[in-house]
Structures are given as structure tokens and as C-alpha cells.
Amino acid sequence: EVHLLESGGGLVQPGGSLRLSCAASGFTFSTYDMSWVRQAPGKGLEWVSAIGGSGGRNTYHADSVKGRFTISRDNSRNTLYLQMNSLRADDTAVYYCAKDRGSGWYNFDHWGQGTLVTVSS
Amino acid sequence: DIQMTQSPSSLSASVGDRVTITCRASQSITNSLNWYQQKPGKAPKVLIYAASNLQSGVPSRFSGSGSGTDFTLTISSLQPEDFATYYCQQSYSTPATFGQGTKVEIK
Numbered sequence A: 001e002v003h004l005l006e007s008g009g010g011l012v013q014p015g016g017s018l019r020l021s022c023a024a025s026g027f028t029f030s031t032y033d034m035s036w037v038r039q040a041p042g043k044g045l046e047w048v049s050a051i052g053g054s055g056g057r058n059t060y061h062a063d064s065v066k067g068r069f070t071i072s073r074d075n076s077r078n079t080l081y082l083q084m085n086s087l088r089a090d091d092t093a094v095y096y097c098a099k100d101r102g103s104g105w106y107n108f109d110h111w112g113q114g115t116l117v118t119v120s121s
Numbered sequence B: 001d002i003q004m005t006q007s008p009s010s011l012s013a014s015v016g017d018r019v020t021i022t023c024r025a026s027q028s029i030t031n032s033l034n035w036y037q038q039k040p041g042k043a044p045k046v047l048i049y050a051a052s053n054l055q056s057g058v059p060s061r062f063s064g065s066g067s068g069t070d071f072t073l074t075i076s077s078l079q080p081e082d083f084a085t086y087y088c089q090q091s092y093s094t095p096a097t098f099g100q101g102t103k104v105e106i107k
Helices: none
Strands: A003-007 A010-012 A018-025 A034-039 A045-051 A059-061 A069-074 A079-084 A093-100 A108-111 A115-119 B004-007 B010-013 B019-025 B033-038 B045-049 B062-067 B070-075 B085-090 B102-106
Touching: A003 A093, A018 A034, A018 A093, A018 A115, A034 A069, A034 A079, A034 A108, A045 A069, A045 A079, A059 A069, A108 B045, B004 B085, B010 B019, B019 B033, B019 B085, B019 B102, B033 B062, B045 B062, B070 B085
Parallel strands: A010 A115, B010 B102
Antiparallel strands: A003 A018, A018 A079, A034 A045, A034 A093, A045 A059, A069 A079, A093 A108, A093 A115, B004 B019, B019 B070, B033 B045, B033 B085, B062 B070, B085 B102
């Protein structure tokens, strides 16, 4: 059974940094593209970042986080990461990791339970 | 970026009703369209992928149709557990984009 477990969220001041992790199990992690998707309180879903499977050479970021967030993965640890720098109040959201189903990018078939990031002074 | 527009933004319906939600893309996305259901405090769950394919384990009362720019999610007979928010999402190009959501409430 596929399982995705995010961690690393919390309260951080504007301008601060945070690293989110997503521990994956139940599938061959290195084979699948992965993404981070966020949801601000009471709002809709926003794709944030994506990374290719083996090697993770291909990475993509939404314009809203480009230059501030970096997605990476450690296939030996079955873990996805999101390094978030220069955080702003509008980055406050629940951050979900999502697994692609393997038929092209951005077809999410499993999601984690999410981790809340709050950016506030 | 491809804009995804859902309608309606919310609807009230009764158990047993047939419910239809539409999603329009700002340009053709062929069949690269997914539908998700989200309940309060929970992660989204995929219902339909590639416009019309039912995700394993999802009840057959859910169906999807469409291609190009216009898509539909249909619930043939609304059940109590279907009251939730539904999102469409295009996977045709980067960035992936979602519709604003349709909240299905109890009448």
C-alpha cells in the first residue's frame, strides 16, 4: 500500500527557512515523478514543485516560488524534500506531497496527509 | 499558464440527485484532465484520470467525459459521503493548474 508522510511544517517568521520532508513507502520510489502541492487556509489547490524519478535531474517550480523553493529527493532514503527560503506570509498553507501515477507529469494518484506551514511574526 | 474554470462554484443537492460539474480549460488540453474529491481536513483523492478513466476503488456512480477544452464530472446518484469539494486539474503542461473548486452541499 502506498503511503506518503509529510513532516517539517511549523511556525516560521517572514524571511525564514524551512525544509519539508515526505517519506514514501509501498512503491518503488525512484521510478516515479513527485510533486508538492499546497493549499492556503480556506483556498484551493496550487501546484508548487515537481521532480523527475530516477536521478531527479528534471525539476520544475511554480513562478510564485521560483528562486526561493528547491525540490529534491533522496532515492536511497525514499524521501522527497522541499527547501523553502525567504518565506512570506502568502506561503502559509498545508503542503502535500503527491505521487504521479507514471503516465506523464502531474497525474497524481496518491497524496500525503499534509503538513501545515505558517509564516507569521 | 492554462487557466481552469469550474462551474458552478457551489451547489446544493439531495441524496439521490444527479450532479454535474463542468470544467473549462483556457486552451486545448486533449484528455489531460484529472478530477479530485476533497473532504474538510483531508487530502485530495483522485476520482477520474485522463478525463474519463475511473480510479481503482472509486464507485461507478462517478464518471468523467470531455476532451479539448470542455470536461464534465457526473455523479449519477449522490450519496451522503459525496458531499465534498471537487477540483479539476490539467496535466497537459507546466505549471499544473487546478480549477477553483466546486463545493457540493446538502440541500
